[in-house]
Amino acid sequence: MKRVFSGVQPTGNIHLGNYLGALKQFVELQEDHECIYCIVDEHAITVPQNPKELKEHILDVAALYLAIGVDPKKAIVFVQSQVAGHAELGWILNCCANTGELFRMTQFKAKSNGKESVGAGLLTYPVLMAADILLYDTDIVPVGNDQKQHIELTRDLAIRVNNRYKDTFVVPDGRFMKAGARIMALDDPTSKMSKSAENIHSRISLLDEPSKIKKSIMKATTDSDGIIKYDLENKPGVSNLLSIYSVLSGKTIEDLEKEYEGKGYGDFKKDLVVVVTEALAPIKERFEEIRHSKELIEILEDGARRADEIAKKTMKRVRDNFGLGI
Ligand code: AQP
Numbered sequence: 001m002k003r004v005f006s007g008v009q010p011t012g013n014i015h016l017g018n019y020l021g022a023l024k025q026f027v028e029l030q031e032d033h034e035c036i037y038c039i040v041d042e043h044a045i046t047v048p049q050n051p052k053e054l055k056e057h058i059l060d061v062a063a064l065y066l067a068i069g070v071d072p073k074k075a076i077v078f079v080q081s082q083v084a085g086h087a088e089l090g091w092i093l094n095c096c097a098n099t100g101e102l103f104r105m106t107q108f109k110a111k112s113n114g115k116e117s118v119g120a121g122l123l124t125y126p127v128l129m130a131a132d133i134l135l136y137d138t139d140i141v142p143v144g145n146d147q148k149q150h151i152e153l154t155r156d157l158a159i160r161v162n163n164r165y166k167d168t169f170v171v172p173d174g175r176f177m178k179a180g181a182r183i184m185a186l187d188d189p190t191s192k193m194s195k196s197a198e199n200i201h202s203r204i205s206l207l208d209e210p211s212k213i214k215k216s217i218m219k220a221t222t223d224s225d226g227i228i229k230y231d232l233e234n235k236p237g238v239s240n241l242l243s244i245y246s247v248l249s250g251k252t253i254e255d256l257e258k259e260y261e262g263k264g265y266g267d268f269k270k271d272l273v274v275v276v277t278e279a280l281a282p283i284k285e286r287f288e289e290i291r292h293s294k295e296l297i298e299i300l301e302d303g304a305r306r307a308d309e310i311a312k313k314t315m316k317r318v319r320d321n322f323g324l325g326i
Contacts, residue, residue, distance in 0.1 A: 009044045012057065078303030078307045084308075
């Protein structure tokens, strides 16, 4: 069985972009792959976090994994900082990465843009992401499109180490959804939907109340020509809403374009509110059941134990191949 690894940062509530771009794949893949799903809390601290809120967000993301259908009997679910190998391998890979390739990362450029000074972690976190993946001899990494460059870096680092030392790492492949791989912000369809954007109406979080979902969708940026048609270049707002509608309803974009021929944005948006609200209701319900349960903690503790067993084997091989230790 091929091994799958992916993670989400506990930096806020998971939104439709995270769900449609990455998490939906988690559930599909667990049926016939060995899956390892992580809550990457060490990535979250690349920007300052409130410690109390961070702890809450870690459990929120874990509960959301389960609420969307990740099954701990089929997949390992754990928190990154519970397995020491991530930070250790992150350091070792930092010594194999070049600063030039890290400064070229578009996410670093976007997140550091306009800031006088940023933490070094913001520059080097793609290396930690590479460590997360390589630590588990991962074959497949299901992620959103925005992570393509980071997957390429992971592959480059694995190949570089394998060429410099003995064969040490499995070279992984990214797995991207055909639809939903990049969900855009509702208030600005030129930037991706993000947990940390200031405007709460830029995103729909999986735990949003129906009234908030309605408000965010009805306010979503469209255009002035009133035609419901998929055209990313000229109609990015409408195209984004069509993508969300299509993935959540199972209808094709072409069918939706036909269904809404001659109708206005108001009707289209009202129907989308129903589609999104109905899709998220069972997730929210399951989340409420599990979020404060003992079971959640037990699942995470068991997951960390199982992940650590795999990680320890990789780290022994890495230390041996690099000549570290005695
Ligand atoms: N807008 C998006 N469309 C599709 N996929 C997305 N992902 C993120 N945004 C979109 C995918 O979700 C997974 C988890 O992402 P993350 O939490 O690790 O960090 P991120 O990519 O930085 O997501 P955010 O929401 O934008 O967080 P903040 O605001 O904290 O930086 C990844 O697979 C990602 O591709």
